[in-house]
């Protein structure tokens with residue numbers, strides 16, 4: 447199973463839209479199961495003082511870790527640029543996961559990153575920072591990291607990805623990541 451993670455809890459996030467699109471295009475290229483974890487749907491139970499104890503982990507996170515993060519052989523982390531970095535909510539998620547079964551969750555797994563921004567950087571710096579954190583957690587970060595900059599120009603009025611160059615870029619990226 448491959449897990450796609452949308453890295454923000456902002457309601458109505460465009461990152462979630464891209465995550466859904468990426469799920470469809472990845473699914474067209476493989477018979478493997480592709481699951482989606484949207485931080486946007488995970489508003490409760492993440493940030494609280496007991497989160498640093500295994501026993502204090504919320505039931506919601508515990509379930510997601512058992513059903514999604516641990517069984518996934520590969521991860522796709524899609525993160526927007528917030529203040530020149532990736533969202534704090536995504537770091538909270540990684541910290542919360544790391545206190546419970548870190549080896550089963552992270553070690554030796556392959557992960558690829560996709561960045562999104564309304565500005566011109568495409569979260570390039572945030573993906574670099576995320577690479578450092580994921581490597582610290584013993585993950586193998588894929589070399590190709592698409593940066594979707596000026597995201598507003600790539601979507602139609604329903605916030606669906608329609609830009610042909612970006613669709614082709616993501617299709618090729620998915621193909622390569624499946625062989626990684």
Ligand SMILES: Cc1cc2nc3c(=O)[nH]c(=O)nc-3n(C[C@H](O)[C@H](O)[C@H](O)COP(=O)(O)O)c2cc1C
Nearest residue numbers: 456459460461526527528529530562563564565566
């Ligand atoms: C708290 C916050 C900080 C942001 N900082 C940046 C930034 O530093 N650079 C940038 O290009 N866009 C920035 N944005 C805009 C996002 O790139 C934009 O919302 C885009 O749609 C992707 O994020 P989303 O998934 O929340 O929609 C920021 C948005 C928020 C909510």
